[in-house]
Amino acid sequence: xxxxxxxxxxLIFDLQxxxxxxxxxxxxxxxxxxxxxxxxxxxxxxxxxxNLKRRYETEFGPLLxxxxxxxxxxxxxxxxxxxxxx
Amino acid sequence: MWIYEKKLQYPVRVxxxxxxxxxxxxxxxxxxxxxxxxxxxxxxxxxxxxxxxxMALLTDIGTEEFAHLEIIATLVHKLIKGATPEQMQxxxxxxxxxxxxxxxxxxxxxxxxxxxEYIQAKGDPIAxxxxxxxxxxxxxxxxxxxxALSDDSGVKDAxxxxxxxxxxxxQRFSEALVLVREDKEQQKFF
Ligand SMILES: [Fe+2]
Numbered sequence: 009x010x011x012x013x014x015x016x017x018x019l020i021f022d023l024q025x026x027x028x029x030x031x032x033x034x035x036x037x038x039x040x041x042x043x044x045x046x047x048x049x050x051x052x053x054x055x056x057x058x059n060l061k062r063r064y065e066t067e068f069g070p071l072l073x074x075x076x077x078x079x080x081x082x083x084x085x086x087x088x089x090x091x092x093x094x
Numbered sequence: 095m096w097i098y099e100k101k102l103q104y105p106v107r108v109x110x111x112x113x114x115x116x117x118x119x120x121x122x123x124x125x126x127x128x129x130x131x132x133x134x135x136x137x138x139x140x141x142x143x144x145x146x147x148x149m150a151l152l153t154d155i156g157t158e159e160f161a162h163l164e165i166i167a168t169l170v171h172k173l174i175k176g177a178t179p180e181q182m183q184x185x186x187x188x189x190x191x192x193x194x195x196x197x198x199x200x201x202x203x204x205x206x207x208x209x210x211e212y213i214q215a216k217g218d219p220i221a222x223x224x225x226x227x228x229x230x231x232x233x234x235x236x237x238x239x240x241x242a243l244s245d246d247s248g249v250k251d252a253x254x255x256x257x258x259x260x261x262x263x264x265q266r267f268s269e270a271l272v273l274v275r276e277d278k279e280q281q282k283f284f
Pocket of ligand 1: 132233259260263
């Protein structure tokens with residue numbers, strides 16, 4: 009595995025940790041009374057997720073399709089590995 | 095509207111090609127209690143769900159199930175990658191190879207194709223949430239069986255994550271059931 013692969017995996021892993029916490033909190037907030045502390049944690053993690061997403065996109069191109077990530081040239085969306093290729 | 099994110103929900107690691115394990119795992123792709131059934135069941139029940147919190151929950155869990163479907167797909171893909179026709183045959187996957195070669199397909203562990211008969215939509219919120227809780231418990235039980243059948247530490251790790259998610263989903267659906275029952279009591283349908 010070369011250095012870039014290692015970096016890609018690390019950035020994805022950092023994102024996976026934060027996104028997972030957000031999925032879990034989202035489900036919790038769906039059925040439970042909105043606790044201000046949980047909302048605060050959710051928003052803090054959401055900001056952290058945005059930062060990690062931008063960090064990934066700077067290195068490897070779009071994380072999301074349809075303009076939810078900026079496009080660049082050359083096209084990382086097409087060229088960089090899909091999850092099942094990692 | 096759905097937007098694809100180019101990452102798995104949980105990192106997947108597979109030690110080696112293992113066709114027998116792939117043959118079992120595919121049931122969580124296209125089997126009765128698998129992730130496709132789960133996603134389609136929950137997203138389809140949203141339209142007749144009268145409680146707003148339950149509606150949000152069906153949307154969010156239904157969406158997460160697609161992320162789980164992708165984890166299972168990645169596991170199976172990695173487990174069968176590069177297998178020869180002879181190896182597929184030895185593992186009891188000759189029929190799969192004849193129809194699909196190395197492609198994935200929505201089938202259970204015995205090769206039966208996915209069918210809408212696996213899922214329900216009664217339109218009654220109490221009946222539907224009971225169905226959803228039962229589905230989560232059946233998926234949890236399937237993951238426990240698959241963990242017992244697996245000796246690949248990477249696969250086991252991903253399966254343990256998926257098993258935990260079924261437990262959380264079951265808990266959240268149980269909370270939604272309490273809310274729906276409260277609605278019903280207030281309407282004095284009795
Ligand atoms: Fe689930």
